[in-house]
Amino acid sequence: MTTYDDRASLTDLTAVVERVRGSVEDVIEGKPEVVRLSLTVLLAEGHLLIEDVPGVGKTMLAKALARSIDCSVRRIQFTPDLLPSDITGVSIWDQQRRDFEFKPGAIFAQVVIGDEINRASPKTQSALLESMEERQVTIDGQTYELPSPFMVVATQNPVEMEGTYPLPEAQRDRFMARVSIGYPSPDAELRMLDVHGGVNPLDDLQPVAHAHEILKLIEAVRGVHVAEPVRRYAVDLVAATRTHPDLRLGASPRATLHLLRAAKASAALCGREYALPDDVQALAVAVLAHRLLPTAQAQLNRRTAEQVVQEILQRTPVPAAPQQQPGFGMGRGTSAYDQHPPRRL
Numbered sequence: 001m002t003t004y005d006d007r008a009s010l011t012d013l014t015a016v017v018e019r020v021r022g023s024v025e026d027v028i029e030g031k032p033e034v035v036r037l038s039l040t041v042l043l044a045e046g047h048l049l050i051e052d053v054p055g056v057g058k059t060m061l062a063k064a065l066a067r068s069i070d071c072s073v074r075r076i077q078f079t080p081d082l083l084p085s086d087i088t089g090v091s092i093w094d095q096q097r098r099d100f101e102f103k104p105g106a107i108f109a110q111v112v113i114g115d116e117i118n119r120a121s122p123k124t125q126s127a128l129l130e131s132m133e134e135r136q137v138t139i140d141g142q143t144y145e146l147p148s149p150f151m152v153v154a155t156q157n158p159v160e161m162e163g164t165y166p167l168p169e170a171q172r173d174r175f176m177a178r179v180s181i182g183y184p185s186p187d188a189e190l191r192m193l194d195v196h197g198g199v200n201p202l203d204d205l206q207p208v209a210h211a212h213e214i215l216k217l218i219e220a221v222r223g224v225h226v227a228e229p230v231r232r233y234a235v236d237l238v239a240a241t242r243t244h245p246d247l248r249l250g251a252s253p254r255a256t257l258h259l260l261r262a263a264k265a266s267a268a269l270c271g272r273e274y275a276l277p278d279d280v281q282a283l284a285v286a287v288l289a290h291r292l293l294p295t296a297q298a299q300l301n302r303r304t305a306e307q308v309v310q311e312i313l314q315r316t317p318v319p320a321a322p323q324q325q326p327g328f329g330m331g332r333g334t335s336a337y338d339q340h341p342p343r344r345l
Contacts, residue, residue, distance in 0.1 A: 013217050014271060017043075019208040023068040027201045028061050028181075030188025036269065037179050037286055038065050038153075042214070043221045044265035046176025046258060047132055047152040049117075049290060056181045058155035062113045063202055065153060069214060070207035071110035072147065078120035080163070084127035088137045089144075102139060107131050110147045110211060114154035118164045125171050128152065132174040149214050169249065169293070176258045177283070178290035217268075224264035225274040229319035234259050234280050240312045241292055246303050249293035259287045277318050285309045 017039060024035045038061065041048045050058045066073040076087060089105035106112065107128070117125060131137050135146045154175070157164055172178075184192060195201055234256055242250030263279035270279075285306050292305040 013213070013220060016209050016213050016217060017269060020065075020068045023205060023208045024061070024064045026195075027064040027205065028057055029192045029195070030184045031057075031061075031181060034061065034179055034181055037177060037283075040262055040265045040269060040283070041176050042149070042151055043217050043268060044176060044258070044261040045149070045151075045218055046261065047154070047174060049172070049175040049178040050153065050155045050181065051158065051178055051290075052180045052182065053161075054157060056183060058181060059113070059115050060202070061181065062115075062153040062155060064205060066111040066113060067202060067205045068208050069111065070210045071149065071214070073111045073113065074106040074109035075113040075115060076106045077115050078117045078124070080119060080121060082120045082124045084124050087124065087127040088131070089139055091140050100140070102142070102144070104144070105137075107137060108144075108146060110149055110151070112150075112152045114152060116157060117154040118156040118167055120165070122165055122168055125165070125167060129170060129174065149211065149218060169291075172290050173252055173254055175290065176262060177286040179286060221261075221265045221268045223273070224267050226260060226264060227274070230263070230275055230277055230280065231260065233277050233316070233319050234263070236316050237280065237284055237312060238288065240316055241288060241308070244308055244312065246294055246298035246308050247292050247305075248295045249291075251288050251291050255288055255291050259283060262287055281313055281318075284313055 021032075021035055021039060024038070025032060028035060038048055042065070048062075050061060052058055063075075076082075085105065087105045087107050089103050089108070091100040091102050093099075094101045114128070131146055131150075132152055135148070135150050137144045137146065152175075156167070183189075238251045238253075238256045238259065241247055244250065259280060260275075262283045263275045266279040266283060267273070267275040289305040289309050292308065294303055294305060294308070298308075
């Protein structure tokens with residue numbers, strides 16, 4: 001258990017974040033916003049879904065993030081013949097001991113890379129449900145705790161592509177955020193040719209942060225203060241998805257919790273001990289869009305979930321800073337949202 005004296009301040013841990021960010025950006029050219037979102041999800045104790053067309057660096061991003069941290073890493077290549085026991089583990093009869101012995105599966109790692117997760121059957125995909133939500137695995141009535149920190153970084157191809165299965169709604173809801181890498185700019189692609197043309201940059205990538213440092217970062221993020229108006233703003237955004245005429249399935253209460261945790265991590269990455277409405281706004285599309293199901297009419301009109309979230313952001317009133325307007329949202333300790341942060345115990 002981490003005590004107050006063991007916790008490092010956000011300022012002390014900024015160097016750790018910058019090292020990890022720089023290490024990943026050495027591999028992923030020209031996508032700083034994608035790298036930042038990945039770090040946000042890591043510090044918010046969430047799981048990341050990377051969705052895009054083949055060849056844009058989805059697996060490269062997952063590997064770079066995993067190798068930049070001195071944690072145990074396992075990779076699962078999802079295929080149609082993959083079984084749930086390949087992920088969670090299986091109990092095998094031991095002839096000498098005359099008893100069953102549990103053989104852990106690939107999920108028993110601190111960073112789990114699920115490559116092309118939507119190429120496995122829904123039955124196999126569901127093997128991740130318990131581990132992603134409760135950070136444990138139950139086999140034959142026995143529960144096994146997963147290591148900490150624990151993060152699943154999954155990649156998937158667009159559903160329209162050959163040989164893919166759409167992720168179940170319960171599976172998508174367990175991913176804190178979804179990100180699309182997109183094609184690089186011409187300049188970034190030219191730099192990629194210089195760096196990746198002769199060698200694989202992952203071969204020289206060394207860990208720049210230890211697991212205990214990540215745990216301290218996570219503990220610091222938990223202590224970030226979120227004022228009542230900001231919490232209410234997050235609730236209003238999520239509630240609006242449940243009544244929008246273009247959506248047949250809105251976001252769940254888990255989505256509200258994920259949005260709040262991500263906002264706290266975003267504030268910590270900026271060196272603030274309090275979250276702002278700007279943090280919620282910046283992450284709303286990444287956290288909410290993949291959980292929403294458009295109606296048939298909206299799909300015919302080519303309305304995407306991302307567009308609906310952007311519309312909700314424009315319509316939902318943003319809370320103003322109470323009382324003190326000068327300096328609102330700028331710097332540490334200057335916002336009125338930071339007047340009464342809770343004391344860390």
